[in-house]
Amino acid sequence: MGVLKIAIQKSGRLSENSKKLLEECGIKFSNGTGVLKTTAKNFPVELLFLRDDDIPQYVEQQVADIGILGENVVFEKNKDINIIEQLGFAGCRLSMAIPREELYTGPQYFQNKKIATSYPRILGEFLKEHNISAEIEEISGSVEIAPGIGLADAVCDIVSSGSTLLTNGLHEVETILKSQAVIVGNKNLDTEKQAILEKLLFRIRSVKSANENKYILLNAPVSAIDDICKILPGMKSPTIVPLVEKGWCSLHSVVKEDEFWVRIDQLREAGAQGILVIPIEKMIL
Ligand code: ATP
Numbered sequence: 001m002g003v004l005k006i007a008i009q010k011s012g013r014l015s016e017n018s019k020k021l022l023e024e025c026g027i028k029f030s031n032g033t034g035v036l037k038t039t040a041k042n043f044p045v046e047l048l049f050l051r052d053d054d055i056p057q058y059v060e061q062q063v064a065d066i067g068i069l070g071e072n073v074v075f076e077k078n079k080d081i082n083i084i085e086q087l088g089f090a091g092c093r094l095s096m097a098i099p100r101e102e103l104y105t106g107p108q109y110f111q112n113k114k115i116a117t118s119y120p121r122i123l124g125e126f127l128k129e130h131n132i133s134a135e136i137e138e139i140s141g142s143v144e145i146a147p148g149i150g151l152a153d154a155v156c157d158i159v160s161s162g163s164t165l166l167t168n169g170l171h172e173v174e175t176i177l178k179s180q181a182v183i184v185g186n187k188n189l190d191t192e193k194q195a196i197l198e199k200l201l202f203r204i205r206s207v208k209s210a211n212e213n214k215y216i217l218l219n220a221p222v223s224a225i226d227d228i229c230k231i232l233p234g235m236k237s238p239t240i241v242p243l244v245e246k247g248w249c250s251l252h253s254v255v256k257e258d259e260f261w262v263r264i265d266q267l268r269e270a271g272a273q274g275i276l277v278i279p280i281e282k283m284i285l
């Protein structure tokens, strides 16, 4: 029986969420410090703990079959691999930033400037697209300090809240790329590995749907049911159970996490009472 080799980041911003996702998929593995490789106890996968930058190359060469990493690194490394699934965590963007006191006039601002980045390929494409000639200073970390120490005029760096830029006296002027964690895969997986991957993806999608939805229970007068059903489309249609009190019923459905508060307000206006909202552990579609 084959195993699917999964590369995840050894330590960094992706590690915890990558491990959590696999655990929520019911995959049990031990994770001692300093371990580079571990085999899951109850699912045919092996985990490899690597630097995120190395994952695209390893997946291309099939040292690993699939990997979890940020799209920013996938695009920068530009290897011959597939993006299989977006995972919805580690959201960030790759942006251009310049010293706060500088006035930004558009991409032409970067003409003949020196720009520090860990993303020379993506930055190069951006400059080419805008017909700008600029010097790219490639550095591997702490890019945001480059202007402050006189190494560069501007930076092209990963931003999530923007607070790191602010504390370094920079302001964000262009977003080049939006990114989140994805699963990438080798293009030539054999049928056995492909079958394990399909099983894993089924579990991942169930976990993702569960995280994106809530179970909702409420009481309402029978006369309000039509209006309430329009607010709550649910998975198929809501479940409606009569209450002992005449003219009233209880309604059960599913609501999307990101529309949650809007829906609650609408439901209350429509006459719903005693609303209960419960997290969903797994959602099988
Ligand atoms: P490694 O040692 O594995 O090379 P790293 O220092 O390159 O780690 P991290 O800082 O751990 O990488 O970030 C990993 C990924 O997390 C990034 O490539 C990006 O996709 C995502 N990310 C999300 N938010 C941020 C952020 N605020 N700063 C940096 N990366 C972020």
Ligand code: ZN
Pocket (backbone or CB within 6 Å): 051, 052, 053
């Ligand atoms: Zn890295």
